[in-house]
Amino acid sequence: MHTHADQTLLVLASGSPRRRDFLSQLGLTFTVSAADIDETPHPGEEAAAYVLRLAREKARVVAERSPGAFVLAADTTVALGMTLLGKPQDPAEARAMLTSLSGKTHDVYTGVALAGRYDEALAVHTRVTFRELSAGEIDWYVGTGEPVDRAGAYAIQGKGGFLVARIEGSPTNVVGLPLGETLALLTRAGVPLAWKPTP
Numbered sequence: 001m002h003t004h005a006d007q008t009l010l011v012l013a014s015g016s017p018r019r020r021d022f023l024s025q026l027g028l029t030f031t032v033s034a035a036d037i038d039e040t041p042h043p044g045e046e047a048a049a050y051v052l053r054l055a056r057e058k059a060r061v062v063a064e065r066s067p068g069a070f071v072l073a074a075d076t077t078v079a080l081g082m083t084l085l086g087k088p089q090d091p092a093e094a095r096a097m098l099t100s101l102s103g104k105t106h107d108v109y110t111g112v113a114l115a116g117r118y119d120e121a122l123a124v125h126t127r128v129t130f131r132e133l134s135a136g137e138i139d140w141y142v143g144t145g146e147p148v149d150r151a152g153a154y155a156i157q158g159k160g161g162f163l164v165a166r167i168e169g170s171p172t173n174v175v176g177l178p179l180g181e182t183l184a185l186l187t188r189a190g191v192p193l194a195w196k197p198t199p
């Protein structure tokens with residue numbers, strides 16, 4: 001049955017082009033409505049708890065203005081030990097983040113939440129090991145502009161691929177939406193996954 005409600009059954013509560021592209025590639029029909037929330041971590045908050053809280057909050061805010069819809073949201077953060085690395089504010093902070101990640105293994109967490117017609121949230125963890133980076137490599141990479149708007153100041157799917165020596169776990173989780181876990185969540189929720197070819 002095709003009713004008007006079916007057209008907006010799934011809402012992506014995100015301004016991230018990466019998340020939109022992932023969902024489109026899966027052939028899902030959805031609308032986009034970004035949630036603007038305070039992303040300040042609580043003192044001592046661990047990465048998994050932090051991304052779960054933010055994903056739930058984003059989904060809840062948009063669910064309130066989208067009656068009857070399944071609302072999907074996500075949040076990604078990089079953790080180096082107990083230190084959370086969000087989006088760098090400027091090139092100097094991007095340089096500092098990349099310097100701290102050089103030659104080390106860090107954790108990337110994405111929280112994924114559904115709210116509205118179905119409530120569930122989960123966090124997915126991927127371990128990423130960086131090569132030893134020279135100051136020149138870091139400067140060049142910061143100069144490309146890619147670190148802006150990326151948790152941990154890098155994009156594994158872009159030029160930032162050169163930074164990475166090893167990855168354990170879901171690659172799409174690092175980019176901002178773990179595809180396997182998200183599809184399983186949408187299936188549990190009963191969101192129709194009928195595939196339609198992407199144009």
Ligand SMILES: Cc1cn([C@H]2C[C@H](O)[C@@H](COP(=O)(O)OP(=O)(O)OP(=O)(O)O)O2)c(=O)[nH]c1=O
Nearest residue numbers: 014015016075076150151154155156174175176
């Ligand atoms: C580590 C890493 C992060 N990122 C991105 C994914 C996320 O979009 C971003 C982290 O910011 P988020 O706060 O998770 O998301 P967002 O602000 O882009 O979008 P919204 O809150 O509206 O959903 O960093 C990459 O694209 N590649 C990477 O390798």
